[in-house]
Amino acid sequence: MSPASSHILEADGIQLAFGERRILSDVYLRVQTGQVVGLLGRNGCGKSTLLQTVFGGRHLADASVRVNGQRVVPAYRQPGLLNYLPQVPLLPERLTLAEAARMLRVDAEQALADFPDLRAQLSRRVGELSGGTTRLVQVLLLLHANTRFSLFDEPFSGVMPVHVETLSDLFRQAKTRKGIVLTDHRYAEVLPLCDVVYLLHGGRLEQLPPDPEPALRDRGYLAG
Amino acid sequence: MTISTYLRALGLFYRTVAPFAVVFSLLIFAAAAAGPFPNWPLPLSLGLLLTKLSTFSVIWYLSEQLRPHQYWLYLNLHIAPWQLWAGVVVADTLLFSAVVLLLHALLQ
Numbered sequence: 060m061s062p063a064s065s066h067i068l069e070a071d072g073i074q075l076a077f078g079e080r081r082i083l084s085d086v087y088l089r090v091q092t093g094q095v096v097g098l099l100g101r102n103g104c105g106k107s108t109l110l111q112t113v114f115g116g117r118h119l120a121d122a123s124v125r126v127n128g129q130r131v132v133p134a135y136r137q138p139g140l141l142n143y144l145p146q147v148p149l150l151p152e153r154l155t156l157a158e159a160a161r162m163l164r165v166d167a168e169q170a171l172a173d174f175p176d177l178r179a180q181l182s183r184r185v186g187e188l189s190g191g192t193t194r195l196v197q198v199l200l201l202l203h204a205n206t207r208f209s210l211f212d213e214p215f216s217g218v219m220p221v222h223v224e225t226l227s228d229l230f231r232q233a234k235t236r237k238g239i240v241l242t243d244h245r246y247a248e249v250l251p252l253c254d255v256v257y258l259l260h261g262g263r264l265e266q267l268p269p270d271p272e273p274a275l276r277d278r279g280y281l282a283g
Numbered sequence: 284m285t286i287s288t289y290l291r292a293l294g295l296f297y298r299t300v301a302p303f304a305v306v307f308s309l310l311i312f313a314a315a316a317a318g319p320f321p322n323w324p325l326p327l328s329l330g331l332l333l334t335k336l337s338t339f340s341v342i343w344y345l346s347e348q349l350r351p352h353q354y355w356l357y358l359n360l361h362i363a364p365w366q367l368w369a370g371v372v373v374a375d376t377l378l379f380s381a382v383v384l385l386l387h388a389l390l391q
Contacts, residue, residue, distance in 0.1 A: 114358065115358070116354065116355065116358050133363075135358040135359070135361060136361055136363065137361070138284065138361050142359045143355065143358070143359060145352060145355045147352040147355070148352075149355050149356050149359070150356060151295055151299070151356065153298075154295070162288060162291060162292070162356075162360060163359065163360070201359070
C-alpha cells in the first residue's frame with residue numbers, strides 16, 4: 060500500500076438486542092485513511108461489540124462492512140485489511156515478544172523504537188511482563204502492522220502516563236498510513252487525538268461536532 | 284495467511300487444547316482397560332476413531348466456556364476458528380492413533 064493511497068471503511072446495519080434491551084440500533088460508522096476516530100460511550104453501551112462486529116469476530120445478521128464500497132465480511136479474513144485489539148489480553152502468556160512480532164509480521168525493533176526499555180525485553184515471555192507493559196506492546200505491534208485500518212478497544216488502559224504521551228504521538232504518525240478507530244474512557248488523552256468523535260448512546264451512534272467537548276459535557280460524559 | 288503462520292498458530296492453539304484432549308484420550312484407554320467390556324491393548328478400529336472424534340465436541344464446548352476470548356490473536360492472523368479446530372482434530376487424532384498402534388505393538 061502506498062502512503063498516498065486512501066481507503067474508506069464503512070459499517071452499517073448493525074443491530075443487537077439482549078431481550079428487550081436494545082444495544083445497537085442500525086449503527087453507521089465511517090473511518091478513512093488519515094483519521095483517528097474516537098468511539099465514546101458508557102460501560103456496556105456496545106462499543107466493544109461494535110468493534111468486534113466490524114472486525115468480523117462477532118457475527119451479526121444484516122451487519123454490513125465495506126471497504127471502498129466493497130463488502131468485506133468477515134473483514135479479518137482479508138490479509139492486510141485491518142487488525143483489532145480487544146479489551147482482554149491478545150497474546151498468549153508463553154509467547155515471547157519477538158515471536159509475537161514475527162507472527163504478526165511486524166518489525167519488533169521498529170515498533171518498540173520509542174520505548175528502549177521494551178526493546179531490551181524482546182526475548183521475554185508475555186507472561187513475565189506487567190499488565191501495563193503487555194498492553195503497551197500489544198498496541199505498538201498492531202499499530203505498526205501493515206494494515207489499512209486498526210481497531211483499538213481501550214488502548215491506554217493500564218499504560219503509564221509517561222508512555223501515553225509517546226503512544227499518542229505514534230497514533231498521530233500511524234494515521235498517515237492507516238485509519239484508526241479507538242475507544243477509551245480516558246477522554247483527556249483520546250479527544251485531542253481524534254479527528255472524528257462518535258458517541259454511542261441508547262443504541263444509536265451519533266457523530267459529534269468538530270469540538271465535541273461541549274456536547275460531551277452537556278450529556279454528563281465530562282465533568283463541568 | 285501462510286502455511287508457516289498457520290502451523291505456528293496451530294501449535295500455539297493445540298497447546299491450549301491439549302490438556303482436554305489428553306484427559307479424554309486417557310478416559311478412552313481407561314474404559315478399554317478397566318471398563319465392563321475390556322479390550323486391551325486397544326486395536327485401532329473405526330469404532331475407536333469415531334469414539335475419539337466424538338470427544339472433540341465436548342472439548343470444543345469446554346474450551347469455548349473456559350476461554351471465550353481465545354481466538355482474537357488468531358483472527359488477527361486471518362485464521363478462522365474452524366481452521367484451528369480442523370487442524371487440532373487432524374493432529375490429535377493422528378497422535379492418538381500413533382499411541383494406540385504403539386501400545387498395541389508393545390503389549391501384544
